Amino acid sequence: MxxxxxxxxxxxxxxxxxxxxxxxxxxxxxxxxxxxxxxxxxxxxxxxxxxxxxxxxxxxxxxxxxxxxxxxxxxxxxxxxxxxxxxxxxxxxxxxxxxxxxxxxxxxxxxxxTVLFAPEDLALVRGDPGERRAFLDDLLVSRFPRYAGVRADYDRVLRQRSALLKTARAGGDLRTLDVWDGHLARHGGVLLAGRLELVAGIAPLAAVAFAEVAPTSEAAAARYRSALGAGDELPATAAELEALMLDELARVRRQEVERGVCLVGPHRDDLELRLGDGPAKGYASHGESWALALALRLASYRLLCADDVEPxxxxxxxxxxxxxxxxxxxxxxxxxxxxxxxxxxxxxxxxxxxxxxxxxxxxxxxxxxxxxxxxxxxxxxxxxxxxxx
Known part of the structure; x- marks a missing residue:
């Protein structure tokens, strides 16, 4: 291409x-x-x-x-x-x-x-979880464009459900919350399944790439971390993840109503980056942070090439x-x-x-x-x- x-x-x-x-x-x-x-x-x-x-x-x-x-x-x-x-x-x-x-x-x-590597990529390591979620979702859409619709649907439902929760403190009507739970879990399950599959593919490639560019550093690892549990402990299918999300939404319902925020879903998740036994964020040196950001981009490039679409x-x-x-x-x-x-x-x-x-x-x-x-x-x-x- x-x-x-x-x-x-x-x-x-x-x-x-x-x-x-x-x-x-x-x-x-x-x-x-x-x-x-x-x-x-x-x-x-x-x-x-x-x-x-x-x-x-x-x-x-x-x-x-x-x-x-x-x-x-x-x-x-x-x-x-x-x-x-x-x-x-x-x-x-x-x-x-x-x-x-x-x-x-x-x-x-x-x-x-495309795979774009820029100075802003340092935020993949040192920034907040939103930076890493965006990285995963952009790569997911690049591989499978249908996920653009999934992400848009999830974001729309999240906004509407969050708005409903915010009315709770003012005595708002929450009778439709169960309906929005179902929508959030359905779209969230599909998005989460896609992210888990993506991380399973990119994590080993990133570990190899990091070893290439930082051979004297400790080994790097990437793991998906969800409110539902660690990525490698979660089921793979969207239907199973949907069921887990519904159970967790029911469990935290009272907390959500009290706080007026949505506490469960892919919007709360993170890509956990580690060096050796510790987290990369806050512990990696400046050079190691750059190397890890570079490794993520190189892994993205190699993953897309493996799909027979050289970006x-x-x-x-x-x-x-x-x-x-x-x-x-x-x-x-x-x-x-x-x-x-x-x-x-x-x-x-x-x-x-x-x-x-x-x-x-x-x-x-x-x-x-x-x-x-x-x-x-x-x-x-x-x-x-x-x-x-």
Missing amino acids: HLRRLAVADFRSWEDADLPLEPGVTVLVGPNGAGKTNLVEAAGYVATLGSHRVATDAPLVRRGAERAIVRATVVHHGRELTVELEITPGRANRARVNRAPVAKVRDVLGILR VLILDDVFAELDTRRRRALAGVARTAEQVLVTAAVPEDVPEGLDGTRYTVGRGEDDGPRSVLTGPVTSELESVAGRSS
């Missing part, structure tokens, strides 16, 4: 850009703030319908514009599809595939698959954060990938062997501060300098 073309309009700092791409390595080099990360963020958005930098779509639209457009042409097994996304804050986004509108924006999921590998300004051994390990994987997009502040940050096609992102001064992208193409791509890359 590879991108043949990536185009944006009014996306982040870019007013209008159209970037041709080929299999192999493409490097965007330029100072922070020039807009290089914004371009690879657009590619990641096509794959996940989300940003690795912000939680909402509003910051993705260039200041002063009403909407942003992202267009990507993807080649997979000789078949070419062009995805176009229209991002409009405050309104429903729209999508087209080969110029034909699709019923739901999430119908485009699976056309492009586009995006390395966003990460080599400067890694020591020599980890740079070498990541570069070794990148050299074997069908397509790699790399951003770096200076050419020296890009390891040998990842030269590929190189573009320079700089700034001009015509019509105010502007960025220009120059490289082995005849057309010049310009952007209005905006949010830092």
Whole structure:
């Protein structure tokens, strides 16, 4: 799988850009703030319908514009599809595939698959459980796009059930709570089953990858931790997990009503990361934390490759954060990938062997501060300098 073309309009700092791409390595080099990360963020958005930098779509639209457009042409097994996304804050986004509108924006999921490693990934180890849940769900949807609907249904039910619980203190009517328990358990059981299967596949790959990039550290391990119990102790089927959730919801009903919050479900779970006998969070060194984050991304890449869908590998300004051994390990994987997009502040940050096609992102001064992208193409791509890359 590879991108043949990536185009944006009014996306982040870019007013209008159209970037041709080929299999192999493409490097965007330029100072922070020039807009290089914004371009690879657009590619990641096509794959996940989300940003690795912000939680909402509003910051993705260039200041002063009403909407942003992202267009990507993807080649997979000789078949070419062009995805176009229209991002409009405050309104429903729209999508087209080969110029034909699709019923739901999430119908485009699976056309492009990416694995993106960025400085923000340190939060996978040091951040709160929500960071790790999002990592699992994004990877789950990347492998099996149908889970986008499962996650959306679960989130909708969770919001409605939580709102109902909040009315309890004011004497609200809770007669429908049993109904919402059933909906939450049904969707939660499916989502939980998917996560458990995913962790069973990625955990051993992450352990191997960590040993490769941090051979002198203690062994790393990843285990799913649920309010229902440890992941390796839970049943595998959605129906059995649904039954367990219903039992647990009944057990904590009084606590939920008193506190006005939903205490059971995948939204309370975590991916537990360990080094040796202790938790990684709070105990891993800075280097070990980076190595563990890198191991999770490398494991994601290898898991997707095992599904016979080699994703586009995006390395966003990460080599400067890694020591020599980890740079070498990541570069070794990148050299074997069908397509790699790399951003770096200076050419020296890009390891040998990842030269590929190189573009320079700089700034001009015509019509105010502007960025220009120059490289082995005849057309010049310009952007209005905006949010830092």
